[in-house]
Amino acid sequence: MTSEQSKSDISRARILDAAAKMFRQKGYAATTLIEIARAAGMQAGSLYYHFGSKDELLEEVLDIGMRRVHEAVEESQERLPADSSHRDRIRVAVEAHLTTLLKHDDYTSANIRIFGQVPEEVQQHHIRQRDAYAELWRHIFTKAQKSGALSSDVNLGVVRMLLMGALNWSVEWYRPGRTSIQAIADHMCLMLFNGVGIEEPAQSRENETVT
Amino acid sequence: MTSEQSKSDISRARILDAAAKMFRQKGYAATTLIEIARAAGMQAGSLYYHFGSKDELLEEVLDIGMRRVHEAVEESQERLPADSSHRDRIRVAVEAHLTTLLKHDDYTSANIRIFGQVPEEVQQHHIRQRDAYAELWRHIFTKAQKSGALSSDVNLGVVRMLLMGALNWSVEWYRPGRTSIQAIADHMCLMLFNGVGIEEPAQSRENETVT
DNA sequence: TCGTAAATCTAATGTACGTTCGAAACATGT
DNA sequence: ACATGTTTCGAACGTACATTAGATTTACGA
Numbered sequence: 001m002t003s004e005q006s007k008s009d010i011s012r013a014r015i016l017d018a019a020a021k022m023f024r025q026k027g028y029a030a031t032t033l034i035e036i037a038r039a040a041g042m043q044a045g046s047l048y049y050h051f052g053s054k055d056e057l058l059e060e061v062l063d064i065g066m067r068r069v070h071e072a073v074e075e076s077q078e079r080l081p082a083d084s085s086h087r088d089r090i091r092v093a094v095e096a097h098l099t100t101l102l103k104h105d106d107y108t109s110a111n112i113r114i115f116g117q118v119p120e121e122v123q124q125h126h127i128r129q130r131d132a133y134a135e136l137w138r139h140i141f142t143k144a145q146k147s148g149a150l151s152s153d154v155n156l157g158v159v160r161m162l163l164m165g166a167l168n169w170s171v172e173w174y175r176p177g178r179t180s181i182q183a184i185a186d187h188m189c190l191m192l193f194n195g196v197g198i199e200e201p202a203q204s205r206e207n208e209t210v211t
Numbered sequence: 212m213t214s215e216q217s218k219s220d221i222s223r224a225r226i227l228d229a230a231a232k233m234f235r236q237k238g239y240a241a242t243t244l245i246e247i248a249r250a251a252g253m254q255a256g257s258l259y260y261h262f263g264s265k266d267e268l269l270e271e272v273l274d275i276g277m278r279r280v281h282e283a284v285e286e287s288q289e290r291l292p293a294d295s296s297h298r299d300r301i302r303v304a305v306e307a308h309l310t311t312l313l314k315h316d317d318y319t320s321a322n323i324r325i326f327g328q329v330p331e332e333v334q335q336h337h338i339r340q341r342d343a344y345a346e347l348w349r350h351i352f353t354k355a356q357k358s359g360a361l362s363s364d365v366n367l368g369v370v371r372m373l374l375m376g377a378l379n380w381s382v383e384w385y386r387p388g389r390t391s392i393q394a395i396a397d398h399m400c401l402m403l404f405n406g407v408g409i410e411e412p413a414q415s416r417e418n419e420t421v422t
Numbered sequence: 423t424c425g426t427a428a429a430t431c432t433a434a435t436g437t438a439c440g441t442t443c444g445a446a447a448c449a450t451g452t
Numbered sequence: 453a454c455a456t457g458t459t460t461c462g463a464a465c466g467t468a469c470a471t472t473a474g475a476t477t478t479a480c481g482a
Contacts, residue, residue: 008429027328029240033470045472046430054470087408113327116383117238151407158398159407161384162377169376172327179369187369193408195401196362196370197298218449218459243439256442257460265440 012050014040017106020061024110024171028058028118055122062118062126065111070133072096077140086140086149087193093140094192095185097167102174102181109171137164163192223261225251228317231272235321235382239269239329266333273329273337276322281344283307288351297351297360298404304351305403306396308378313385313392320382348375374403 018039022031033054037044051057076096080089100108115123115130141160144150150159166188174184190196229250233242244265248255262268287307291300311319326334326341352371355361361370377399385395401407 006428011429025328027238027240027325029238030328032468034468042429043431044470045432048471049429114238116324117236117241117328148409151409154398154401154407155390155394158390158395159402161381162395162399162402165380165383166373166377169380170372172376173372179366183366184369184373187365188373190365191370191373191402191406193406195404195406196365197404198359198362222459244441245439253459254461255440256462259441260459 008050011040011042015042015047015050015057016061016064019057020065020106020110023058023061024106024113028114055119058118059122059125061107062111062115062122063129065105065107065109066126066129066133068105069097069100069108069111070129070136072100073133073136086144086147087189089140090144090192091185091189093137094163094167094188095182097164098170098185098188099181101167101171102176112168113171134160159192163188166191219261222251222253226253226258226261226268227272227275230268231276231317231321234269234272235317235324239325266330269329270333270336272318273322273326273333274340276316276318276320277337277340277344279316280308280311280319280322281340281347283311284344284347297355297358298400300351301355301403302396302400304348305374305378305399306393309381309396309399310392312378312382313387323379324382345371370403374399377402 015036018036019031022035022039025031033044033047036057037047040047047057051060073093073096076092077089080092101112102109115126137160138156141150141156145152145156150156170184174181226247229247230242233246233250236242244255244258247268248258251258258268262271284304284307287303288300291303312323313320326337348371349367352361352367356363356367361367381395385392
């Protein structure tokens with residue numbers, strides 16, 4: 001009881017880490033407590049000293065995952081100078097979301113991957129938290145649009161969902177070592193702000209801007 | 212044996228429909244054969260007259276789902292006049308993908324939602340099919356870039372994955388009746404080609420183009 | 423060194439599920 | 453009406469799993 005990290009805390013953390021990792025990989029229903037326990041270095045029965053049930057364990061994984069990405073994006077905004085451009089505000093939010101997702105965070109990616117297939121009762125418990133995170137983004141986007149940084153004649157809700165989708169889906173294809181997280185964020189922002197299309201030189205008017 | 216649709220074929224289809232629907236909703240492992248059978252109007256044991264195992268049933272659902280979206284996008288290209296712009300080619304591909312996904316197709320959305328959490332052996336069986344679909348998109352994008360319709364200094368692979376993510380993620384949030392599928396496709400293409408950003412009037416140079 | 427509480431183990435329990443198989447019901451051609 | 457093939461039923465089997473509870477070990481203060 002002397003160290004700030006009691007043995008119980010350490011075991012708890014190991015269990016959560018293992019659970020997040022496996023939930024993310026195989027989904028909730030397909031992951032067995034035996035596997036989680038083994039990955040955490042103990043027997044299945046021992047899990048019940050730390051968690052009341054498999055569902056409870058799941059809920060904590062989901063909670064941690066959402067909290068982490070929420071805090072990361074929130075902090076990205078607070079770290080920014082007060083007079084930053086709205087493009088920069090969105091840019092760092094994108095970077096924060098993506099980095100949390102792809103850099104060692106099994107919790108957040110587990111949340112994103114499995115949430116839709118989790119027992120309905122568990123989903124209900126987390127709707128508030130999800131809404132709060134959505135609200136954070138909605139706020140950033142609305143401010144940007146009102147101040148003229150985003151086109152005023154687009155449906156911001158749709159744009160936001162498409163953006164979140166593009167980012168979230170990266171957990172399905174991103175593999176460390178190929179494309180950097182920064183490069184993905186850059187491409188995302190480029191698409192969002194400027195698009196990657198070029199005036200089609202159909203009849204060809206002026207060809208100065210293109211290399 | 213007289214009708215072109217034998218009783219067996221009808222039952223088979225009912226089972227597949229039920230399976231696709233439930234796989235999509237609850238995931239593979241969490242869906243029981245008892246539920247599928249009930250939704251198809253029969254007993255669990257009867258499923259085995261039509262399918263060798265739960266995995267086999269899953270594989271057929273996945274196969275149908277991928278085939279449908281592949282064919283839809285392929286046909287969208289063939290239907291187009293040969294001299295169509297590359298923007299139009301991409302636009303109809305986006306529309307085809309999205310429409311297949313969101314309009315009654317539990318098969319395709321089941322595939323997209325659960326593929327990452329399906330037994331590894333089953334995944335292996337479908338990699339070829341997935342690659343073929345990716346190749347279809349890669350081809351469309353590469354042609355567009357080579358002919359100057361897409362910026363030449365972006366990583367096309369990343370752009371393509373971000374686009375697919377934005378589209379695929381719609382199965383997580385789209386609900387019929389709110390935003391039309393067409394509107395989503397339009398927003399996606401607008402983002403892809405032009406972006407939704409507006410020149411920030413930070414120090415304000417020329418304000419002619421903005422309303 | 424001892425005693426107590428914390429942490430884990432081990433074995434058992436009940437249940438839900440995938441699967442099997444012979445019997446029953448159904449359809450169809452003669 | 454019969455016979456044969458098709459389709460579904462219903463009950464049973466084995467297994468894998470979440471969960472429980474008492475025994476056992478470990479950590480640690482007195």
